[in-house]
Amino acid sequence: MTLSAETMTKGAFAAHIGVSAGRISQYIAEGKIYGDALEGDGRTAKIRPAIARQQLQKTLEPSQRFGANGAAVFKASAGQPTLQLAPSDGASAPPPRLTVTDDVADQLAAERLRQQQITTARLEREEALEVGRYMLTDEARRQTVRAVSEAFKVMEQGIPEMAKAIAAQFSVSTHDATHVLLKAFRDHRAKKARDFADAAAELDEHVEDEQQ
Secondary structure: OOOOOOOEOHHHHHHHHOOOHHHHHHHHHOOOOOHHHEEOOHHHOEEOHHHHHHHHHHHOOHHHOEOOOOOEEEEEEOOEEEEEEOOOOOOOOOOOOOOOOOHHHHHHHHHHHHHHHHHHHHHHHHHHHHOOOOOOHHHHHHHHHHHHHHHHHHHHHOHHHHHHHHHHHHOOOHHHHHHHHHHHHHHHHHHHHHHHHHHHHOOOOOOOOOOO
8 A cells, every 4th residue: 555545544554654653643633634534433433645744744743753664754845845765665765745735725834833822821820820830910910919818917916915015014094095006006007008009909910930
């Protein structure tokens, strides 16, 4: 069976381009071989080699364009992507060359690559969130407000004890000392709350992740 055949089994096509049959199944699952390049579904699906080669030239990353044994090599020639296949029988005949000029296919391949990049970026963000490197903004705000509120509550709860100490030392009533301290504390808290709100409003919505 040659690459000019109308259809091939996955194994036969894999052998001709120098990859494993499992890799061909992976290409199909990832959408790198799709549509008209397939005849049938599932395990019994067959490959239309000419169409599949065109699709692989567009959908594979440069680092993926080599078979495990180096038999399949994708490279550019005269501004167009070409596919060179080493003869599996060791013959010295020049390999077939395929030049792709289908603009629509190029656009579809570019869109497929963009979607894959978006999916990869989303998975990376989800992984970072899962391991605790990132945190949801709303959750961060809730946690910050809760922590600050608890800190102010602890400080306010200590005012009556401070008032007693002041009253004893300066011979004033505990009630008056408590009143003065609470008023001063609450005025200070309100001022700082405004300062924190102003500072938060000046922060960038997004920050650069220096660990990437």
